[in-house]
Amino acid sequence: xxxxxxxxxxxxxxxxxxxxxxxxxxxxxxxxxxxxxxxxxxxxxxxxxxxxxxxxxxxxxxxxxxxxxxxxxxxxxxxxxxxxxxxxxxxxxxxxxxxxxxxxxxxxxxxxxxxxxxxxxxxxxxxxxxxxxxxxxxxxxxxxxxxxxxxxxxxxxxxxxxxxxxxxxxxxxxxxxxxxxxxxxxxxxxxxxxxxxxxxxxxxxxxxxxxxxxxxxxxxxxxxxxxxxxxxxxxxxxxxxxxxxxxxxxxxxxxxxxxxxxxxxxxxxxxxxxxxxxxxxxxxxxxxxxxxxxxxx
Amino acid sequence: xxxxxxxxxxxxxxxxxxxxxxxxxxxxxxxxxxxxxxxxxxxxxxxxxxxxxxxxxxxxxxxxxxxxxxxxxxxxxxxxxxxxxxxxxxxxxxxxxxxxxxxxxxxxxxxxxxxxxxxxxxxxxxxxxxxxxxxxxxxxxxxxxxxxxxxxxxxxxxxxxxxxxxxxxxxxxxxxxxxxxxxxxxxxxxxxxxxxxxxxxxxxxxxxxxxxxxxxxxxxxxxxxxxxxxxxxxxxxxxxxxxxxxxxxxxxxxxxxxxxxxxxxxxxxxxxxxxxxxxxxxxxxxxxxxx
Numbered sequence: 001x002x003x004x005x006x007x008x009x010x011x012x013x014x015x016x017x018x019x020x021x022x023x024x025x026x027x028x029x030x031x032x033x034x035x036x037x038x039x040x041x042x043x044x045x046x047x048x049x050x051x052x053x054x055x056x057x058x059x060x061x062x063x064x065x066x067x068x069x070x071x072x073x074x075x076x077x078x079x080x081x082x083x084x085x086x087x088x089x090x091x092x093x094x095x096x097x098x099x100x101x102x103x104x105x106x107x108x109x110x111x112x113x114x115x116x117x118x119x120x121x122x123x124x125x126x127x128x129x130x131x132x133x134x135x136x137x138x139x140x141x142x143x144x145x146x147x148x149x150x151x152x153x154x155x156x157x158x159x160x161x162x163x164x165x166x167x168x169x170x171x172x173x174x175x176x177x178x179x180x181x182x183x184x185x186x187x188x189x190x191x192x193x194x195x196x197x198x199x200x201x202x203x204x205x206x207x208x209x210x211x212x213x214x215x216x217x218x219x220x221x222x223x224x225x226x227x228x229x230x231x232x233x234x235x236x237x238x239x240x241x242x243x244x245x246x247x248x249x250x251x252x253x254x255x256x257x258x259x260x261x262x263x264x265x266x267x268x269x270x271x272x273x274x275x276x277x278x279x280x281x282x283x284x285x286x287x288x289x290x291x292x293x294x295x296x297x
Numbered sequence: 298x299x300x301x302x303x304x305x306x307x308x309x310x311x312x313x314x315x316x317x318x319x320x321x322x323x324x325x326x327x328x329x330x331x332x333x334x335x336x337x338x339x340x341x342x343x344x345x346x347x348x349x350x351x352x353x354x355x356x357x358x359x360x361x362x363x364x365x366x367x368x369x370x371x372x373x374x375x376x377x378x379x380x381x382x383x384x385x386x387x388x389x390x391x392x393x394x395x396x397x398x399x400x401x402x403x404x405x406x407x408x409x410x411x412x413x414x415x416x417x418x419x420x421x422x423x424x425x426x427x428x429x430x431x432x433x434x435x436x437x438x439x440x441x442x443x444x445x446x447x448x449x450x451x452x453x454x455x456x457x458x459x460x461x462x463x464x465x466x467x468x469x470x471x472x473x474x475x476x477x478x479x480x481x482x483x484x485x486x487x488x489x490x491x492x493x494x495x496x497x498x499x500x501x502x503x504x505x506x507x508x509x510x511x512x513x514x515x516x517x518x519x520x521x522x523x524x525x526x527x528x529x530x531x532x533x534x535x536x537x538x539x540x541x542x543x544x545x546x547x548x549x550x551x552x553x554x555x556x557x558x559x560x561x562x563x564x565x566x567x568x569x570x571x572x573x574x575x576x577x578x579x580x581x582x583x584x585x586x587x588x
Contacts, residue, residue: 029496030393037390037402045405047464050431051420063429109319112312122309128317135324137575141525141544142564145341145551146327146334152342168319199308228413230528231544235552246413250532260423267419271412278411282404285411286472293473293518 055079055265062261078265082252087240088266091248095273098160098233098244099226102167106222107215110170114177115203119189129178135171144235151236162236163244167226172292173218180211213284214291220281221288224274245270331568334561341557352562361538362563365546368455372526372542375459376466377519384467384515385508388474389500403475407468414465414528421461422448422533448533454540458529465529466522470515477511478504510582517578524571543567 054062055078057071082088116122117129147166148157156162188206197205208215233244240251252266278285335352339345356362391402409417424432427446436445447457481504489499527544534540541549543563551560 033390034393037387037394040387040390041402041405044464044467045408047420047424048408051423054423065429067431067434105315109315113316116309116312120305120309120312122306122313125309128313131320131325135320137572138324138328139521139525139567139571141527142547142568142571143324143327143331144544144547145557145560145564146330147323148551149330149342149557150322150327166323169324174316199305199312203312224411228411230414230532235548246415249413249415249419260426260429263419264423267416271416274411274413275408278408279404282400289469289472290476293514 051264052268055261055268057261059259059261078261079269082262082265082269086248086252086266087243088245088248088252088269090241091243091245092269094160094163094242095227095245098163098167099223101160101164102226103219103223105164105168106170106173107219109168110173110177110218111203111208111215113174115181115199115207117174118178118181119202119207120199132171132174135169136175140166140169141231144231147232148235157236158238158242160242163233163242166232167229170222173222176214176218176291177211180214181207184210213287216281217284217288217291220277220284221292224277224285227274328568331561331564334558335565337558339557339561340555341551341560343557345558348558352559353566355559356562356566361541362546364539365541365543365563368530368541369524369526369543372455372459372462372530373520373523375456376462376523377516379459380463380467380470380519381512381516383463384470384474385512387467388471388478389504391471392475392478403471406471409465410468412465415532417461417465418529418532421464425457449535451536451539454534454536458526458533461533462523462526462529466519470519473515474508474511477508481507513578513581517574517581521571521574521578524567524574 053069053071056074056076057068058073058075058077061068061072113128113132117125117132143166151157151162151165154162156165184207188210189202192202192206228246229244230246234247237243237247240248243251249263249266249270252263334345336347336349337345338348338351387406391399391406394402424430425447427433427444427449432447433444436447437443445453447453485503485507486499489503494502525544526542527548530540530542531537531545531548534545537545537549544567547560547563547567550556550563
């Protein structure tokens, strides 16, 4: 009934009304999608928040039924306990040393190799390039047995240097450096060569400074990767004093039995450096991830 | 001229030296050694005798190895396919947001990805804890009001670990998808809108085909990554032999059973599997470029 009554006016207003209706439908559906996204984000972040907030609760509150989003009695005794009763300080230092060493060595090695392959002509250049591209495919976990054999032949098992070793295979870093050095305009090079610069000066005064952002991004992502690595540090180290934090955490768990407040306090401390690095260098981390996935951004 | 050529080569030698030494000792040699060991009965440390294809024959008939291969494929299917689809949905949602809200929401989805695996395992161990875990409030209604020790029940173990892995790794895929979505020019959407295309049609006819290369990239990267699963499974396992995966099998044979040869044979199989997948990825991405 109403439809036929409004037919006359609809004839003239139809296109406008249809547009308005589409617009309104658009907004409602759009709003709904936005809402779902926000709710999903909250649910997604909840386990992290829950893990964090649990560390500030006393043990009796932790095991109380119910979902208490904020501790009734806020306490840092879990942190005090793990900082004084476990070797977490030592594990932290070990993680810093090995991750720092991996980062510095990988960057130096990759920048050098990337520059040589990009800018110099020497016998075997193509062979090396193909080798790097091929090694990109090799699954490192398949090499754990022989890595263990090689490093024990070198006497490096159960040493921090032994933890660093296999992590230095970073073909992606070389590939990215090569690509960026390729795209530095040749004019810069020619001008500097006329001024009498040698290749090391070219690398350190032109090629690296022009790609400072890439170096930062690669260094950050290499550090995060090294800090987070579990399998190799777990295999290479047997004495508790030389463990990385990621391996050490699992030891705390074994030693305490189920004590979630303490276990999670160690976990949060282990995650702190990478979380901070990410929050401070968000854009660089994103860039590095795109780069290593082959998207130049 | 000759002199500068020679100096160029010596410069290259200096710059390449660290790379060549490290690759030789830690990559080329271990790879060759792995293949060699797979044909011997060597222990983890020490010499062994040549046994031909014996190790591979033993793997073929080893029930534990079949379990490991099956669980690995099962885990890959359960983590990679949902991971890719959910990542696309999340990226579509996040891409609509603007300004600080977008950064905040993206950070919420991305943060888990940069955490160490042992932290992720710790958090989810607590979430799923049989007595006090909050996830039990979501599980109990589907389980007749009973709590469920998710990681202790063998048929639930791999799906649960896959779930945790999707949570952990989703941010990476979301990031790639968002980059892909930003690359689609807004003019195409405006044109579609003018033509009266609805939301679904726009997605089906524009977004999905244009984002397809990213889907291939995300899918294959995850595929190659998840075949190497070890950490989460090892750390969460309560019955390692029934929930074994391939890298864990290598670990067990080499470091617990002291069978370097057999472990190397399993490594060779994992190695070949990943190489095949990588070549497949390369081919898929290349055909996209040619089209």
